[in-house]
Amino acid sequence: MLKDPSQKYQPYRPVRLSDRQWPDRTLTRPPIWMSTDLRDGNQALFEPMDVPRKRALYDCLIEIGFQEIEVGFPSASQADHDFVRHLIDTDAIPEGVWIEVLTQARPDLIARTFESVAGAPRVIVHVYNATSPVFRDVVFRQAAEGVRTMAVEAAGHIQALADENPQTDWRFQYSPETFSATEPEFALEVVDAVTAVWQAAPERPVIINLPATVEMSTPNVYADQIEWMHRHLARREGIVLSVHPHNDRGTGVAATELALMAGADRVEGCLFGNGERTGNVDLVTLALNLYTQGVSPGLDLSRINEVLRTVEQCTEMPVHPRHPYVGDLVFTAFSGSHQDAIRKGFAVQPEDGVWQVPYLTIDPRDIGRSYESVIRVNSQSGKGGIAYLLEREYGVSLPRRLQVEFSQVVQAHTDASGGTVAADQLWAIFEREYLTLDSPLHYLGHALFDANDRQGIRLRLDRGGEEQVLTGFGNGPIDALLDALGSPVKVQHYEEHSLSHGSDAGAICFMELAAAPIEGDVYGVGLDANIVTASIRAVLSGLNRMAVQAPEVLGEAASAARNASP
Numbered sequence: 099m100l101k102d103p104s105q106k107y108q109p110y111r112p113v114r115l116s117d118r119q120w121p122d123r124t125l126t127r128p129p130i131w132m133s134t135d136l137r138d139g140n141q142a143l144f145e146p147m148d149v150p151r152k153r154a155l156y157d158c159l160i161e162i163g164f165q166e167i168e169v170g171f172p173s174a175s176q177a178d179h180d181f182v183r184h185l186i187d188t189d190a191i192p193e194g195v196w197i198e199v200l201t202q203a204r205p206d207l208i209a210r211t212f213e214s215v216a217g218a219p220r221v222i223v224h225v226y227n228a229t230s231p232v233f234r235d236v237v238f239r240q241a242a243e244g245v246r247t248m249a250v251e252a253a254g255h256i257q258a259l260a261d262e263n264p265q266t267d268w269r270f271q272y273s274p275e276t277f278s279a280t281e282p283e284f285a286l287e288v289v290d291a292v293t294a295v296w297q298a299a300p301e302r303p304v305i306i307n308l309p310a311t312v313e314m315s316t317p318n319v320y321a322d323q324i325e326w327m328h329r330h331l332a333r334r335e336g337i338v339l340s341v342h343p344h345n346d347r348g349t350g351v352a353a354t355e356l357a358l359m360a361g362a363d364r365v366e367g368c369l370f371g372n373g374e375r376t377g378n379v380d381l382v383t384l385a386l387n388l389y390t391q392g393v394s395p396g397l398d399l400s401r402i403n404e405v406l407r408t409v410e411q412c413t414e415m416p417v418h419p420r421h422p423y424v425g426d427l428v429f430t431a432f433s434g435s436h437q438d439a440i441r442k443g444f445a446v447q448p449e450d451g452v453w454q455v456p457y458l459t460i461d462p463r464d465i466g467r468s469y470e471s472v473i474r475v476n477s478q479s480g481k482g483g484i485a486y487l488l489e490r491e492y493g494v495s496l497p498r499r500l501q502v503e504f505s506q507v508v509q510a511h512t513d514a515s516g517g518t519v520a521a522d523q524l525w526a527i528f529e530r531e532y533l534t535l536d537s538p539l540h541y542l543g544h545a546l547f548d549a550n551d552r553q554g555i556r557l558r559l560d561r562g563g564e565e566q567v568l569t570g571f572g573n574g575p576i577d578a579l580l581d582a583l584g585s586p587v588k589v590q591h592y593e594e595h596s597l598s599h600g601s602d603a604g605a606i607c608f609m610e611l612a613a614a615p616i617e618g619d620v621y622g623v624g625l626d627a628n629i630v631t632a633s634i635r636a637v638l639s640g641l642n643r644m645a646v647q648a649p650e651v652l653g654e655a656a657s658a659a660r661n662a663s664p
């Protein structure tokens with residue numbers, strides 16, 4: 099890299115527009131959408147789409163609700179010509195939908211374009227020539243006047259061919275390619291000349307499309323350029339003002355939004371931002387950005403995963419996992435505080451119905467995505483996400499302190515394994531830690547009985563391979579159980595709930611235990627169809643876990659007296 103890049107690169111030229119209006123505007127309605135997936139998107143692929151792939155993507159665009167679709171550059175390739183014919187010959191252009199075809203401002207190409215669309219019900223003929231100084235000087239080797247004439251002659255040619263074919267409904271579109279690198283005064287001069295030829299008027303509007311063929315400035319400069327044109331264009335009321343942003347600086351969406359605030363009526367782009375180099379502007383992001391502002395975009399993206407699959411199959415290009423709204427990971431929170439906030443947000447249903455789940459700009463269900471991928475657990479995760487997954491998948495609501503305890507168990511696992519933990523793996527860790535740990539004390543059975551206003555229990559268990567029958571008495575079954583075991587532990591807290599789903603067991607019991615040699619409390623968990631058995635299992639689970647640190651918590655082997663029949 100150069101120490102002084104100014105020797106090689108020049109800053110963009112700002113537009114003189116001191117009273118710009120766009121900064122104070124907000125977007126309150128959607129633009130007219132035009133998909134150029136099948137043209138600009140297609141011309142940017144390793145392997146351009148064949149007719150079946152183009153057709154699959156076209157059908158997808160129709161289902162989403164696009165009414166203007168640029169279907170190709172039929173004078174440039176046989177494949178594009180064949181696709182246009184396929185649509186016309188199979189009657190695949192629904193009422194209200196306009197196909198659009200692109201051509202250079204060259205008489206032979208314009209003529210071939212009209213031949214290819216013969217018999218179509220509605221066609222937008224889109225003609226372009228570049229207008230910027232470098233194109234004038236280097237590519238066309240013509241003075242500005244020559245470049246203007248190229249556009250004017252093409253416009254006249256198009257008008258004449260359309261007049262010869264009145265069975266089709268025609269609309270005309272002109273793009274001064276490289277508009278954003280063109281002096282605004284010259285772009286205006288060319289566009290005004292073209293709209294004069296076409297006699298643009300409200301009853302016969304034409305589309306003037308102002309591309310950022312290469313994005314070369316901050317989005318505010320593009321917005322200024324659009325507002326300047328919007329305010330200076332002749333026949334403005336007969337013009338649908340369109341923008342065609344690319345994303346070379348990574349700000350295509352921002353530039354488009356500001357351009358719409360600056361007066362544009364229409365946007366050309368591609369699904370998920372496919373297109374030349376860094377892509378055309380992403381129409382899905384634009385549409386859903388509007389949606390999250392409470393503005394219906396007029397496009398149906400309620401099954402966004404299906405759209406994604408179609409686009410990926412047709413273009414053979416993957417969409418990034420962090421791509422806005424559609425990427426695999428955009429509704430996933432790994433870090434603990436995010437998971438905690440999301441879980442709490444889901445739990446609150448605001449009375450006014452206004453969406454306010456932290457970290458999520460949109461309800462994933464609105465676009466056909468589920469909460470399943472919302473929370474994943476890895477080494478950055480905390481108790482919130484873990485609790486959320488166990489609750490959602492297994493109907494298990496962990497008490498708060500158990501959430502803390504178990505998250506450390508999970509963290510040890512993720513630190514060691516390095517990966518993420520799905521809900522089923524989480525449950526397996528939970529089972530191993532709390533539910534299937536049955537040594538040294540292994541529950542075999544119990545019977546409760548009344549003993550002079552006290553609760554009696556006869557407990558059958560396997561203690562390290564030796565079967566024992568222990569008897570104890572207390573104020574209730576747990577008290578009697580601890581008495582039978584002769585264990586010094588104290589029950590600090592006890593919670594039990596029925597399982598809502600995910601297991602046919604009826605109840606889960608959480609027992610928070612404390613015993614002198616151990617710092618802090620330790621949880622045991624029991625799962626059983628019977629609520630008392632679930633609580634006995636929970637005590638034994640806790641004791642087995644505590645015994646790893648302090649074997650004495652297991653209690654003395656019960657006294658002969660206790661072992662005697664009551």
Ligand SMILES: CC(=O)SCCNC(=O)CCNC(=O)[C@H](O)C(C)(C)COP(=O)(O)OP(=O)(O)OC[C@H]1O[C@@H](n2cnc3c(N)ncnc32)[C@H](O)[C@@H]1OP(=O)(O)O
Pocket residue numbers: 138141171173174175201202203204226227228237238248275311
């Ligand atoms: C920004 C965009 O995405 S624009 C769309 C780009 N898409 C495509 O180009 C589609 C694929 N293109 C093609 O198949 C070919 O370029 C064709 C069929 C359009 C033209 O092919 P060719 O006649 O062989 O020309 P070539 O590809 O070399 O293009 C360069 C010529 O087109 C001229 N040209 C370029 N753009 C335009 C235009 N908009 N209007 C008129 N002439 C143009 C150039 O000045 C150059 O002319 P020259 O040979 O007299 O110097």
Ligand SMILES: CC(C)C(=O)C(=O)O
Pocket residue numbers: 138200226273275276307309310311312342344
């Ligand atoms: C033809 C024009 C609109 C184009 O694709 C561009 O400038 O990027």
